[in-house]
Amino acid sequence: MFNLVEKRRWFFIISAFLIVPGLLAMVYSTITTGAPFRLSIDFVGGSIYDLSFFETGITENNIREAFAEYDDRSLTVQRLTLDDGSERWSVRGSFLEQEQTEQILDNLNQFSLLDRERTQIERVSETIGAEVGRAAFFAVLAASFIVSFFIIIAFRTVPNALRYGLSAIAAMVHDVLVVMGLASIMGLFFGWEVDALFLTAVLTVLAYSVQDSIVLFDRIRENIPQYLGEPYETIVNRSIWETIHRSLATQLNAFFIMAAILLFGGETIKQFIAILFIGLVSGTYSSIFTAAPLLVAWEKGELPFMSRIGGLLPSPLPLENDGV
C-alpha cells in the first residue's frame, strides 16, 4: 500500500498553491472594489434585465437610450450570444420602481418588439441587498460553528477527539477558501457574480467536505483498535486506501448529475454547478490530503504549537518513535 501520508509536506504545499492565488484575488478585489468578489444585485441592490426580442437588430445604443430617462452611467449592457440565433440582452442597472421599469420596457418596444414572455427582470433595493449580505455572512459563520461542534461531539469517544474535530474543520476551511478564491478569480477575469445561490453552493460544499471527512475518520476510528500495534501513520494510511473507492465512486456519481445539469440544464444554473463541482472535488481532496495528514502531523508533534492541544486527553496508543 503506497504510503500517501508520508508525502504530506507536498500536499500541504499543493494546498497552498490552490488557496493562495484565491486569497490574493480576494484581497485585491476587496482593496479595489470593497468586496472580495463581484457581488450580484442580491447583495448590493440594483436591477437585472434579461431581455428577449422577437427579431434581431436592436443595438446597445438603442438600449441605452431606452434606459436614459431613468438610469445613469452605471448601466452595464451585454449581448448574450446563444446558438439558437435569438436576440437576448442582459442589462444591469440601478433599482427602479415598477412604473419606471414599465416605461423603459415601452421605450424598448419602440426599437424592437420585446418578447415579454421570455423576459425576466429582477430588482432589489440596496436595503434588502445589505440585509441579505449580512445574513449570508452569519449563515456561513453559524454553519461552520454548529458543524464543528457536531463533529467534536460525534468523535468524543476517540482518543484526542479534539484533533479530529479541528482537522475536519481545517479541511472544511480549506474547501471554503478554494471555492471563494475561485469565485473571486472568476469575478476578476470573467465577471462572474456572486449571488444568493452562490452561498448555497458554499454551504453545500461545506456539508460535503464534512461528510467526506467523517467517513474517513470513522474508518480510522474503527481501525485503531483493530490494528493496535501499528503506528498511527500506518493506520491512517490504510484507512485512506480503504475508503478511497467509496470516495471516488461518490464523486463520479455526483459528477454525472452535475454534468447532466451543465450540458442539458438551463443557463442560469451553470455557474452554480461549476462552483459546486470544484467544491466537491476539493472536498474529497481535502479529506485525504489535508485532514488525514494533519492528524498524522499532529500526532507526530510536527505542528509547532499544537502538540499541547488535543494531547491533554490520555492516549492509549504508543507514541510514535522516529527511527525506532
Next chain:
Amino acid sequence: MARHYRWLAVIVLLVAFCVWVSLPGTTGLDWNNDGTLDLVVEQKLGLDLVGGVRVLLEAQLPPGSFTAEDLQRAADNVNKRVNGLGLTEATVQVQGDRRILVELPGVTDKKQAVNTIKATALLEFVDFAGIPGAGNLDDARILTDEQDQLLKARGEQASGDLLRRPDNGQPFSTILTGADLKSASAQFDAQTSGFFIAVELSDAAVATFSQFTGARIGQPMAIVLDSTVLSAPIIQSQLGASFIIEGQFTQDEANSLALQLRSGALPIPMREEAASDVGATLGQESVNLSIRAGVIGVLVVLTFMMLYYRVPGTAAALALIVFALLNFAAYKLIPVTLTLPAITGFLISIGTAVDGNILIFERMKEELRAGKPLGMALDLGFNRAWGSIRDSNISTIIICSVLFFFGQTPGASVVSGFAITLILGLLINLFTAVIVTRTFLYLLASWLQKPLSEKKWLLGA
C-alpha cells in the same frame, strides 16, 4: 427472512401510494386554516417555472408608528385586491415587522397587478368651493385635513410640495373618503367611449353627502386619489347615494381603481423594495430543461450503479427509484413549491442517496474479499456503514437548516426552496438507503443464491 418480505410489502404499498399521488390527475392536500382539507390538483410550481411576479413591499413609515395589526390589516387588504384580480394562486405574506411579500404566479397583466396592490388608494371627496381656478387643478397634488390627521397620528409631517388652500393656507377639507363607499364598479360609457366608476355610498354617509352637495350646487368638488386631484367637476344637483366618478380612465385604470375602492385603502402606505418578473415562456423552458437534465443525470447514475456493483447495484437502482417517488409524493402532499433551486436540491440529494448505498456496498465487498460468507457480508456491510451514513446525513441536515433560515431573509427566498428539498431528500434517504436497499438486496440475494455463490463477480467484488 420473513421480516424482509414484510418490509417488501410495506415498500410496495408505499410505492403504489406515491405513484398514485404523483400522477398528474391526482390530488394533493392543502390544509386550510380552519382545519379542513382542500384537494389541490397540481404540483405547486414556483415563479421561475410558471412565470409571474413577486413583489416585496415595505411599510413607508418609521418603525414604531404602526402596529403589527396594522401590518396584518394591510396584508389582508392586499390579499383582497389580489383575489379581486382573479389571481387564486397568489400568496400574500407578512414578513418581519414591516414587510409584505406578494407572489403572483401566472399573472398575465403584470403592470396592472403590481399597481393595484401597491397603491394606498386613499380616495377623498374634497370641498373645492371658492377655490379660484379649480378647473385647472387636475393632477395637482393637494393636502387635505384627512391626510394631515393621518400623518399626525403617525408622527409625520406633511410634504412641502402638497398644495394647500390658496385663501388661508390650511389643508383642504375632506367631505368623504373611500371608506364611506358601499360599492364601486367600473362601467363603460358608450357615448364617451370611456370608463367611469359607479359608486354607492354607505347609508351612514348619505345624509352628510346629500346635505353637503345640496348646499354647494354650482361649486366644484374635487375627487382626490392618493393626494392627486383626479377631477374637480361642478356639482350640478344635490347628490344621493349613487353617483359616478369620471376621470378619463382606461379600462385597466377603472378596474384597478374600483377594486382598490372595494377593498379599502391601505392602512399603511407601502413601497417596493424588491421585485421579480419572470416571463411565462421562460419559465416553461426552464421546466423542460430541468426535467431533461434531471432525467438524464439520474439514468446515468442508475446505469453506473448497475454496471459497477451489478446485483447490489440493481438493488440500489430500485431503491433510488423508490427514493425519487417518495420525494415527488412528499412535494405534492406537504406541499413544496418547486423552483429551479428546489429541483437542484433534489438532484443533490440523489447524490447523497447514492453515496449511502456506495458506503454499504464498498464495505460488503471488503468483507467478501476477506472471505466472509454472503449473508454475513451483507449484515456487516449494513451495520458498519449505518454509523457513517447517519453522522454525515445529520451534519448535512444541520447545514441545510442554517440555509433554510438564511432563506427566510426577504431577498434570499430562492435559497429556502433548495434547502427544503435537500433536507427532505436527506430525511427520506435515511429510510431508503438502509431499509429499502437492504430489503431489495436480501431478497435478491436469497432468490439468486445459487448463481451468486458461484459467480462472485455478480456481487461487484
